[in-house]
Amino acid sequence: MSTNKELAASFKDIASLLELTGADKFRVNAHARVSRVIADLAEDVAELGQDRDALLALDGVGAKAADKIQEYLETGEISERAELLEQVPSGLLEVLKIPGLGPKTVRLLWQEKEVTNLDELQKVIDDGSILELPRMGKKTVENMKKAIEFARQAGGRTPIGIAAPIADDIVAVLKKEHPKAKFEVAGSLRRGAETIGDIDILVAAKNSEDVAETFRTLPIVDQVLAAGATKSSVRLKAKDSAGATHLLQADLRVVPAESLGAALMYFTGSKHHNVRLRELALKQGLTLNEYGLFPDDEDETPPQQRGVKPVAGKTESDVYEALGVALVPPELREDRGEIEIEKKRLDNLLKLKDIKADLHAHTTASDGVMSIEQLAEVAKARGFHTIAVTDHSKSQPVANGLSPERLLKHIEAVHEADERVDGISIIAGSEVDILADGVLDYDDELLEKLDVVVASPHWALTQDPKSATTRLLKAIEHPLVHIIGHPTGRLVNRREGLSPAIPDLIAAANEHTTALEINAHWMRLDLRDVHVRAASDAGCLIAINCDAHRPDDFDNLRFGVQVARRGWLTRGLCVNAWTHKKLHSWLKSKR
Numbered sequence: 001m002s003t004n005k006e007l008a009a010s011f012k013d014i015a016s017l018l019e020l021t022g023a024d025k026f027r028v029n030a031h032a033r034v035s036r037v038i039a040d041l042a043e044d045v046a047e048l049g050q051d052r053d054a055l056l057a058l059d060g061v062g063a064k065a066a067d068k069i070q071e072y073l074e075t076g077e078i079s080e081r082a083e084l085l086e087q088v089p090s091g092l093l094e095v096l097k098i099p100g101l102g103p104k105t106v107r108l109l110w111q112e113k114e115v116t117n118l119d120e121l122q123k124v125i126d127d128g129s130i131l132e133l134p135r136m137g138k139k140t141v142e143n144m145k146k147a148i149e150f151a152r153q154a155g156g157r158t159p160i161g162i163a164a165p166i167a168d169d170i171v172a173v174l175k176k177e178h179p180k181a182k183f184e185v186a187g188s189l190r191r192g193a194e195t196i197g198d199i200d201i202l203v204a205a206k207n208s209e210d211v212a213e214t215f216r217t218l219p220i221v222d223q224v225l226a227a228g229a230t231k232s233s234v235r236l237k238a239k240d241s242a243g244a245t246h247l248l249q250a251d252l253r254v255v256p257a258e259s260l261g262a263a264l265m266y267f268t269g270s271k272h273h274n275v276r277l278r279e280l281a282l283k284q285g286l287t288l289n290e291y292g293l294f295p296d297d298e299d300e301t302p303p304q305q306r307g308v309k310p311v312a313g314k315t316e317s318d319v320y321e322a323l324g325v326a327l328v329p330p331e332l333r334e335d336r337g338e339i340e341i342e343k344k345r346l347d348n349l350l351k352l353k354d355i356k357a358d359l360h361a362h363t364t365a366s367d368g369v370m371s372i373e374q375l376a377e378v379a380k381a382r383g384f385h386t387i388a389v390t391d392h393s394k395s396q397p398v399a400n401g402l403s404p405e406r407l408l409k410h411i412e413a414v415h416e417a418d419e420r421v422d423g424i425s426i427i428a429g430s431e432v433d434i435l436a437d438g439v440l441d442y443d444d445e446l447l448e449k450l451d452v453v454v455a456s457p458h459w460a461l462t463q464d465p466k467s468a469t470t471r472l473l474k475a476i477e478h479p480l481v482h483i484i485g486h487p488t489g490r491l492v493n494r495r496e497g498l499s500p501a502i503p504d505l506i507a508a509a510n511e512h513t514t515a516l517e518i519n520a521h522w523m524r525l526d527l528r529d530v531h532v533r534a535a536s537d538a539g540c541l542i543a544i545n546c547d548a549h550r551p552d553d554f555d556n557l558r559f560g561v562q563v564a565r566r567g568w569l570t571r572g573l574c575v576n577a578w579t580h581k582k583l584h585s586w587l588k589s590k591r
Helices: 002-021 025-039 052-056 063-075 079-087 091-095 103-113 118-126 138-153 160-177 187-191 208-216 257-268 271-283 316-322 343-347 372-381 404-420 465-476 502-511 529-537 551-566 580-589
Strands: 182-185 198-204 221-227 231-239 245-254 286-289 292-295 386-392 425-433 452-456 515-519 542-545
Touching (some): 118 138, 160 198, 160 245, 160 551, 182 187, 187 198, 208 245, 386 404, 425 580, 515 551, 542 551
Antiparallel strands (some): 286 292
């Protein structure tokens, strides 16, 4: 379905470029709508494109849009997009990604200050000339400056939600071509870090040269950086699910089968975790490297080069056991005390298969693409016993937030769907905005009618820490609130979000039996792992939700669970892992 994603991205680009040229809003919205329609198609647009009538039958696709779709399918490009890129500097598309900069402002910067990329934007901020523009105050500029600095600090690292599918695809191709070889993904990607520097893949194979050649000639390889006997490095040019192109490095390391476990440990663990393991080995008269755990005879020549037989190395569990340490899950290998972790906590660490409910999802009532019943069927197919319908509240007009009157009707529709659909409980909720002063978007009389309330901050995300803390505490302490959704409002690599006093939030959440959410979408992953660790250490309830707007958003669940594991979360503290009886008892306790 990559064609759908790429074509949707092209129409989205056209909409943005048209806005920057000052085109009328109808044209802009028409292209943006086509982008959404194509992105949400269940079928392949390449097959639909063979039948023009089928394209015209799509909601929002007119004759001109159909022409552009067929042009793309035939040529791989839309000429209008290419023509617009001749009129508008492509760097402005990156400027548009800076939070707080809309098309009108970016167009003004371009026309009045000749800003065509992020560097030039930084220049007019630094020299103060940006303040000469209308409606451009010091506070606005300061927020803009912080957003740019934050984006650049994250530069060079790729979000896990982009890198993981690319790595999955690479391994799938390699396994298909070389079924007898053993492949393992390592590095920060295996640890579940929110961003990764590059993709590390290990292979143990008899035909290692053939495997390396397959790797270096993958269609997404843009440049071969190294082609050695044991390591190949390439630069990839790959598209993400939205059709955007990303450049990142991938390394394939060939290791002996008898050393695969040791190599996987070495190339997975953080630098500090690996140092701790080597220190443990030395205390026991052993030496540990990527080839295995060996007797330490103080010879400067590496033991594997002298034919010394390793004590362990074939599997990770063999090496950890030989060191007298319980097998540390990859997500925990950050030198945060995991070597000394209690076995009981390790055994009870949350797993993906433990998740049996999702309490934060959207339908066509607000900005989702699934009906209530479609959402329920997708959740049921995932093995969930409960799905909560939590469409946006009234202060989210851009997301088609529900007025109180619409919400009352929506609650009835959810309950009716619950009667019709067997095998899963469908409960009525809302993602209710936490306003800047901590007041919720609906009154208590209406909130009482909801089975679950997810209170989330969406606006005023540059509040000072004290105000942010007060704001969130007010929501946590509200007797009708079950979950605080994406508590900081951050976006990975793009927006820092709120910086509340997390310990205060955890203490209040504990007192009021309110759950703090790990929003599993890879662009959010909020709470982040260090916050989860503090919460789990304190025994605070955690919810892991996909914030699903479309069916494949549930695929993000693995990222949320990885964040939870990085925060040492046990299954008993995750409300989504509870039995139907326990979960619904907690939900009703706040009513």
